[in-house]
Amino acid sequence: MTRKYERHSGLLRIVAERGQVDVAELAAALAVSTATVRRDLDQLAEQQLLTRTRGGAVAGDVAYDLPLRYKMARQAPEKSRIAQAVAELVEPGWVVGLNGGTTTTEIARALAARGDLPGGITLVTNALNIANELAVRHHIKLVVTGGVARSQSFELTGPLATRVLGEIAIDLLILGVDALDPRAGAFANHEGEASINRLMVDRSSRVVAAADSSKLGRRAFAEICPITAIDTVVTDSALPAALAEAFAATTTVLTV
Incomplete structure (x- = not known):
């Protein structure tokens, strides 16, 4: 699995657990730059896996049943x-x-x-x-x-x-x-x-x-x-x- 999939999996898990997050919070949790988080959020929003907000994201309807490829990195x-x-x-x-x-x-x-x-x-x-x-x-x-x-x-x-x-x-x-x-x-x-x-x-x-x-x-x-x-x-x-x-x-x- 690529580093990108692992990062996306972690990001989606955090959004699903907390409901709403901001870019700085995600960057700190994932130990990456805010620019990387913004790009990741934009990509996941395009896939309708979350909803972008000003400065962050909120969980979409699918966040509680993530696609299989984003679950593979867990455990x-x-x-x-x-x-x-x-x-x-x-x-x-x-x-x-x-x-x-x-x-x-x-x-x-x-x-x-x-x-x-x-x-x-x-x-x-x-x-x-x-x-x-x-x-x-x-x-x-x-x-x-x-x-x-x-x-x-x-x-x-x-x-x-x-x-x-x-x-x-x-x-x-x-x-x-x-x-x-x-x-x-x-x-x-x-x-x-x-x-x-x-x-x-x-x-x-x-x-x-x-x-x-x-x-x-x-x-x-x-x-x-x-x-x-x-x-x-x-x-x-x-x-x-x-x-x-x-x-x-x-x-x-x-x-x-």
Whole structure:
């Protein structure tokens, strides 16, 4: 990822968290010049990711569900460790489900790099970016659900995706989430994605939720499934002990 994407990701996160910021505030937070911040704000405003104001910016409607390319820099080392641990759970011959997201994208790359899957695996996904990365991997039989693509996440949603998922069985679903609560379960920011993810859960024999600790202990807009539907949570070692204990009351927790 380029330095520019990392800077834009940080800038959008700050604007989303604070609602309204000025140029000097952003320059200090990102350790860059005010001229750089002004250029970045102008570029992001052109993409309708925020609204420019005199001397700063305010959050736009999209700021709470940032495009995937601007989320990749968040918790990157943690996501890499989670990806390696989850990829090791996959056995040869399995049918594996994988929804969209930054963590699941890293998991897809880890699966692509595995050379110890004789006979390969079948991978079912509703994420266009994941399908693009795995299409040339000879040890992975790729099944794409179909549906209507969301530009924010590259995920396919809608009745076409539902139709495909209704006809298959999944051995292991690797579920990326926007939030995961030890009592309420898994959540997504978008109701269409939540609906498809819920069906993937229903069609799976085992569900592993993969999420960095910043997403745990939180809820988002649309429920995917209750916590009882999740067999294992794989997260990073920054998970607070109290929260780990709360999850362990219902499911298996693996920290890496």
